[in-house]
Each structure stands twice: as structure tokens, then as C-alpha cells.
Amino acid sequence: MATSTAVPKDAQAGLVIGFDADDTLWHNEIYYRQAAERFRALLGAYQAPEQIEKTLSEFEVRNISLYGYGFKSFTLSMIEAAIAITARQAPAELIDSILQIGRGMLNGEVLLFEHARDTLRRLADDHVLMLITKGDLLEQGNKVRRSGLAGFFRYIEIVEDKTPESYRALLDKYAIPARRFLMVGNSLKSDILPVLEIGGRAIFVPYEHTWAHEHADGRGRSHHEIEHLGQLPSLIASLDA
């Protein structure tokens, strides 16, 4: 398995750098939090906010495997949760308001993280950039277009899931050796661990800022962590040293 020190310099030249999108390049979670807040307000007459939140989360988790990710899945979960929370008394007006909350999520602007654009521009000079995002095809496609970042990426891949198998399939598809692949993202589970598992490298950019250090998974595979995207070009350059 490749670590940052085990790979010879020449193999580093011209990396293929994969970027997660939601909450790595632009805000996403914030729109779900806002929608959930509106949902709690809408159902305030029926239950306490914490109970509403709990029920909604339960439906969300239960529905992920059935409905997948994205605002349509979330909207359907809100409707199901509302029917449960109101003991099957939810009036049509309330359901209609939920549909409006859902549609509102679509119209949110694509709010880029600081440094996102500059960092992509700098890295695109020396490396092949690939956007790898999980979720609803139409929704993610729209966000990519509206982000204004599409031009930096040679490949844009919207995938169902991010597992060692799905990363391996992507690399196979484009004949990219795992040692040349580096993934940048905010999720250990989706962006970091599966990539290390197949012998690639990974840089963790937590959504909630922590500090720069290196993690190991106990099996000799390691990744880097940075505070923000502005630190990425120099870290990647240092991998070459």
C-alpha cells in the first residue's frame, strides 16, 4: 500500500487528484440543516423539536438504501416523518409546505468554500483533476454546472456509492494506477479510507475545522489532514519532495 513516503518521486509527477464536492468544494449540509429547521417549525404544534428531529433522522436513515441521497429522498422522508409525527392527521396544506421546503433546497446557490477555485486552478496546471461526487444525478449535475468549477475537471463522475470497489472501478475505467491517485474530501468513510484501501493516497479536509496532522488506520496506511483547501497545493508539492 502506498504511503506518502514510500512512493518514489517520479511516480508522483502528474497525479490524478479526485475531489469530493459536497462540503469539500461547496456547502451542502447547511441546506439540509435549514430545511430540517423549517420542517421542525412547520410541525411545532404536534411535537417538541427534538422529537421531530429524531423522527426525521430515523426516516432519513431508513430510506437511504431505498431512495438514495439528495433532496428528493429527503423530501419523501420529510413527508413520511410528518405523517408519523401527526399520527396520520397531517393536512394537505402541511404536505404542500413540505414539498415547498424540498423545492427550496434546489434553488439554493452553490456556495463555494474559500480557496476552492484558486486551489483547483493551481492544481489543474500540473495534475489531472477528477470530480467524484455521490448522490442524485440531476441534482449533482446541476450543482457542478452552477458551481462554475466544471472546467477544471477532466473527469466528472457522479457515483452511487464510494467504496473500495467503486473507486477501483473508476481507476480501472480510466487506466489510472492507484499509486498515481490522490483523493481529497471531507468524509473519512467515503473519501479517505476506501482510497487508502485500494492503495491510493488521500487528504482529509474536515468540514468542521480541526488542525493539520496525519492519521493512520493502524494497518500502515496513512493520510494527511489539512484545515482548508488553501493548504492543498503546497502539501501536494511537498509529496513530490
Added chain:
Amino acid sequence: MATSTAVPKDAQAGLVIGFDADDTLWHNEIYYRQAAERFRALLGAYQAPEQIEKTLSEFEVRNISLYGYGFKSFTLSMIEAAIAITARQAPAELIDSILQIGRGMLNGEVLLFEHARDTLRRLADDHVLMLITKGDLLEQGNKVRRSGLAGFFRYIEIVEDKTPESYRALLDKYAIPARRFLMVGNSLKSDILPVLEIGGRAIFVPYEHTWAHEHADGRGRSHHEIEHLGQLPSLIASLDA
């Protein structure tokens, strides 16, 4: 633009054959028809079936650009239509029944068309097969897996839309010359015309059987039409002659 007669024999060897999935390899429309029938029965107390059908169609069409294709989009459209049809009086029980209709669409078996499996097996010996289907990522991914046909395809592409641009992007991605590309599908708009537009070839397999003949779009580009998939291997072999 390539037609079936203008391409020299050697360029025909080892085609890349794209296959549409829904209503080309397996039934899809039938599940939407069944769901719409249940929806009409559910709302029978409020309006005449034709009016219900009309309203549902209007919401479906209006929502395609917002929600995309697939059962989640259709479920949201059914809920919106029900609210309109009941003049905002739909009880929660009715909304819940609609959610169940939607979930029922997910559990439908993948019913392959006659000849689909045999034809793919025969063609896979001499050609590279690519599945190109439009729709919801999770839903289509699940259908591909459940179809048992995934192994015949070197590439499986779930796309947002099927336009000349999206086909060109696919061919560019895999460095496939358009003259080596042949698309098979049941939609003139999605599977045939855009492929002819970019210089590929196309074989139309209408969902409602007609008869085998050749169509031209008036600009010198032509495609073939067959009645069923069992006719495909011999037609493709004849293109080589």
C-alpha cells in the same frame, strides 16, 4: 455522416454497441402505467379517471426538469397531483397510500425482453457493449444489478440526458470514434437521432412492435429498425458485408 453503406468493412470490425435499457432490454413503462392506474383508483372519489390522468401527466411533465426521471420524481408528482385533485383536502392516509405506490415501483422485478440475454451474449463475443441509460442513479444501478445482464457490458453509463453533446462526451471519454459507435434503443429522440447527429449509427427497436424498415431524417442520415432484439445479431453482421 456515416450511413450503413458508406462505412468501409474494416471500420465495422469491433463496433462499440450502446444499448438503452428501459423498454429496450427490460420493461419499464409498464410499472409506471400500473402505478398510474392505482393512483386513479385511489382518487376515484374526487374526479373522473381521465381528469386524474391529465392532471398527473401535467405535474409529471412540469417536474421533469426540476426532479429528473425515476420513481422518486414520479412519487413527488403523484403527491402534488393528489393535492391539486382533492382541492387541498387530501387526507394523510391518501398521501401515505401514494408513498406505498411509489415504493411498490421499486420492488418490481426486472422483466427482460425476449432475446435480450441471448443477443447480448452473442454480440459480446465480437463487440464492446456499453449500457447507456438515463435516469436516477440508484434506481438504474439497482436495475442493472438485478437484471443479471451487467456482465455483458464493458461500460455502464447512467446519464442525465441523451443529447448529441452527451453522446459526444461519452465517446470522447473512452476515445471511441463515432463511426465505430452504434446505438440500439427504443426512443427516436434519445437513442437514435442524437447518435446520427454526431456521426454514429443507430438501430431502432420500437417498444410497440411495428415492422422492419429503414428511416431517414431527410438530411442523409439513416438508421435501421427491427421488431425485436433477436434480429439484432444478423443485422449487425450484415452491416459488415
